[in-house]
Amino acid sequence: MTRSGAAHQPGVLSIRPLRRLWIALSLSSLGDWLGLLALTAPAVALTAGDGFAMQSYAVAGVLLAWTLPRVLPDAPAAAPARSLDRRTVLLAADAVRAVLLVSVALLGQLVWLVVAALLTSFLGAVSRAAVDATAPGLVPQDRVEDARRAVRRTAYGAAPVASVLFALLALLAGAVLSGDARSDLPLYVTAAVFVLSAVAAFGLRPGPVAGPEAAPARQGKVSRAVPALRGLLVGLAGAFAAGGAVLGVARIHVATLHGGDAGFGAVFGAAFLGMAFGVFQGPRMLGPFSRRRLLGLSVVAAGVVLAAIALIHNLVVVVVLTAVLGWAAGVAWSTARTVVRDSAEEDLRGPAQAFLRSAVRVVLLVVTVAAPALAGVIGRHRLELGADSAYRFDGPNAVLLGVALLALVAGLVAYRRLDDRRGIPLVPDLGAALRGEVYTPPAAEPQTRRDRGVFIAFEGGEGAGKTTQARLTAIWLRDHGYDVVTTSEPGATKIGMRLRAILLDKETKDLSSRAETLLYAADRANHVANVIEPALARGAIVVSDRYVDSSLAYQGFGREQSADEIAELNRWATGGLLPDLTVLLDVPPETGFGRFASPADRMESEPLEFHERVRRGFRRLAEADPDRYLVIDASLPQEEITRLIRDRLHEILPDPVPAGTEDITSTFPAIAD
Numbered sequence: 182m183t184r185s186g187a188a189h190q191p192g193v194l195s196i197r198p199l200r201r202l203w204i205a206l207s208l209s210s211l212g213d214w215l216g217l218l219a220l221t222a223p224a225v226a227l228t229a230g231d232g233f234a235m236q237s238y239a240v241a242g243v244l245l246a247w248t249l250p251r252v253l254p255d256a257p258a259a260a261p262a263r264s265l266d267r268r269t270v271l272l273a274a275d276a277v278r279a280v281l282l283v284s285v286a287l288l289g290q291l292v293w294l295v296v297a298a299l300l301t302s303f304l305g306a307v308s309r310a311a312v313d314a315t316a317p318g319l320v321p322q323d324r325v326e327d328a329r330r331a332v333r334r335t336a337y338g339a340a341p342v343a344s345v346l347f348a349l350l351a352l353l354a355g356a357v358l359s360g361d362a363r364s365d366l367p368l369y370v371t372a373a374v375f376v377l378s379a380v381a382a383f384g385l386r387p388g389p390v391a392g393p394e395a396a397p398a399r400q401g402k403v404s405r406a407v408p409a410l411r412g413l414l415v416g417l418a419g420a421f422a423a424g425g426a427v428l429g430v431a432r433i434h435v436a437t438l439h440g441g442d443a444g445f446g447a448v449f450g451a452a453f454l455g456m457a458f459g460v461f462q463g464p465r466m467l468g469p470f471s472r473r474r475l476l477g478l479s480v481v482a483a484g485v486v487l488a489a490i491a492l493i494h495n496l497v498v499v500v501v502l503t504a505v506l507g508w509a510a511g512v513a514w515s516t517a518r519t520v521v522r523d524s525a526e527e528d529l530r531g532p533a534q535a536f537l538r539s540a541v542r543v544v545l546l547v548v549t550v551a552a553p554a555l556a557g558v559i560g561r562h563r564l565e566l567g568a569d570s571a572y573r574f575d576g577p578n579a580v581l582l583g584v585a586l587l588a589l590v591a592g593l594v595a596y597r598r599l600d601d602r603r604g605i606p607l608v609p610d611l612g613a614a615l616r617g618e619v620y621t622p623p624a625a626e627p628q629t630r631r632d633r634g635v636f637i638a639f640e641g642g643e644g645a646g647k648t649t650q651a652r653l654t655a656i657w658l659r660d661h662g663y664d665v666v667t668t669s670e671p672g673a674t675k676i677g678m679r680l681r682a683i684l685l686d687k688e689t690k691d692l693s694s695r696a697e698t699l700l701y702a703a704d705r706a707n708h709v710a711n712v713i714e715p716a717l718a719r720g721a722i723v724v725s726d727r728y729v730d731s732s733l734a735y736q737g738f739g740r741e742q743s744a745d746e747i748a749e750l751n752r753w754a755t756g757g758l759l760p761d762l763t764v765l766l767d768v769p770p771e772t773g774f775g776r777f778a779s780p781a782d783r784m785e786s787e788p789l790e791f792h793e794r795v796r797r798g799f800r801r802l803a804e805a806d807p808d809r810y811l812v813i814d815a816s817l818p819q820e821e822i823t824r825l826i827r828d829r830l831h832e833i834l835p836d837p838v839p840a841g842t843e844d845i846t847s848t849f850p851a852i853a854d
């Protein structure tokens with residue numbers, strides 16, 4: 182909704198002061214990326230006579246120098262930006278960078294090259310910090326996020342432009358220049374871009390570097406509230422490690438493929454262009470298909486493509502596949518954003534995305550530096566394949582192949598962790614999505630299932646939210662046309678109500694643990710015979726607030742009696758009836774008790790240790806039979822719990838509700854309470 186609303190507003194860049202800042206940023210970002218490419222060229226040229234390993238280390242050294250200021254916490258870069266005038270900061274950062282790049286060309290010294298790369302990158306970070314802090318202050322409050330996004334897009338969007346420019350310069354230099362002058366040309370051009378950027382910065386109005394600071398993402402809190410976060414992190418780390426490996430070894434790998442600077446620029450540009458396309462296309466791709474599955478698949482695709490890049494010795498193929506790899510990583514990134522949007526509370530989406538963004542950046546940069554260094558250690562190898570044929574398998578090939586395997590594993594792990602359509606086979610699911618449909622599997626044993634109905638039990642300690650969630654589940658199921666019977670223990674039948682009075686009345690004294698167990702079992706026997714079985718027999722869905730597991734946890738673990746004996750007793754009492762799904766709402770007893778004000782009944786009055794044993798008991802039961810349980814952290818917000826339950830119910834309902842229809846049905850007025 183907010184998205185379509187935003188589309189009608191004029192672009193955020195129509196706000197004049199922001200547009201000016203944006204022009205300065207565009208040039209400075211172009212210089213930034215061009216500088217990275219231009220500085221790696223002399224690393225190879227200056228070590229031309231020193232062998233493959235030395236060349237690899239020199240490239241790794243320049244990348245490390247360039248990377249360091251960007252993985253360090255923002256503080257050192259942000260400090261000068263915050264204490265000075267923003268125009269001065271941007272102007273000075275540009276001017277000094279121009280001088281640094283020219284000095285590298287003039288001095289032709291490896292050590293100075295690395296130092297200059299470090300300083301250039303640091304100034305880039307200072308300049309970015311100044312822009313980041315300034316941009317939000319230049320727009321109205323409700324456009325702050327748009328302004329941040331425009332800044333981010335420009336900063337990364339400059340990368341492919343810089344790559345194309347670099348490749349053209351390399352071609353030009355190759356045609357008209359010779360020797361060192363070839364790698365010097367991009368340095369001079371970058372310096373010129375920084376001079377232009379300084380001129381644009383000069384046109385800015387001076388002003389303090391102000392504006393709201395982005396709140397740092399607190400991973401602990403965020404990952405607890407966004408359960409998908411770990412799966413997302415694993416997947417994205419795989420995809421971006423794959424990207425980082427290609428960028429890191431590109432310089433030396435392309436040289437073995439006789440590509441030179443132009444080839445390097447092409448690989449770099451292909452990665453970023455592909456990625457931009459993937460980010461754009463991700464949300465539009467395979468509409469009816471599960472986003473979580475798509476994320477896992479795109480990471481697996483990144484791994485497979487990287488393996489091909491590692492093994493095929495052809496520059497054109499490498500460039501094309503690098504674009505595909507960038508695309509897969511882009512799809513993974515934008516899909517992860519969608520998953521966060523769909524699974525996190527509104528106020529946690531920003532922090533969760535910020536956390537993922539910084540994690541991805543660290544992975545990308547670390548792998549980019551480590552890859553060429555490792556390639557240098559591995560060195561060059563030839564596999565002799567016969568009398569006159571051999572296969573090159575150098576450091577870059579080995580590193581790329583290794584990272585490809587890691588990305589594959591990460592993709593598979595992410596797929597498994599995030600899968601929200603468990604039990605539904607992937608191939609027909611994907612096939613249906615390609616035809617624009619949601620796949621609905623043929624119901625297993627249709628007759629028996631439909632005839633029998635479905636039994637869902639809610640379990641957990643006091644105040645875990647069982648009653649709340651059981652009720653919401655029943656409303657939701659009825660909205661979808663199911664015949665639903667809600668019930669609870671103890672006390673769902675007339676006899677049961679009497680038993681309940683005995684069991685929960687604080688005046689009840691001298692009730693032995695065995696008698697208590699038998700009374701709960703008696704209540705249950707009556708409940709099954711008179712309520713649950715008849716409902717299941719007519720095909721209804723039964724939603725029960727507590728069932729056998731409560732006896733195992735409270736009378737077994739809580740009262741420290743044999744859980745096996747209690748299970749046996751209850752098997753007899755219920756005729757062996759077990760729920761199709763047990764939703765365990767797991768919460769520390771203190772949290773649960775903190776949720777009510779009403780006076781405690783006989784069971785609730787038991788000491789805290791009792792309730793802690795009960796909680797452990799429930800968890801143990803769930804661990805022993807994971808397929809039949811859905812364990813949910815019940816300290817999560819209520820809506821998040823409700824969503825997790827619905828996701829799981831989709832899988833076991835006799836006539837599954839296709840995930841895609843959810844949006845449609847929820848537009849009907851539904852009784853929410």
Ligand SMILES: Nc1ncnc2c1ncn2[C@@H]1O[C@H](COP(=O)(O)OP(=O)(O)O)[C@@H](O)[C@H]1O
Nearest residue numbers: 643644645646647648649650776815817818819
């Ligand atoms: N996820 C939740 N977070 C915070 N409070 C909740 C949550 N779920 C339920 N509650 C509140 O906690 C109290 C107990 O919930 P209830 O569903 O009666 O728990 P139970 O049946 O497990 O004892 C109610 O006041 C309810 O509104």
Ligand SMILES: Cc1cn([C@H]2C[C@H](O)[C@@H](COP(=O)(O)OP(=O)(O)O)O2)c(=O)[nH]c1=O
Nearest residue numbers: 642643644670671701727731732735784785
């Ligand atoms: C069904 C069942 C409940 N109990 C206890 C747990 C609860 O303290 C109490 C049921 O009380 P109830 O008022 O239904 O509370 P809640 O909302 O927490 O379910 O009975 C057992 O000890 N064994 C059982 O088999």
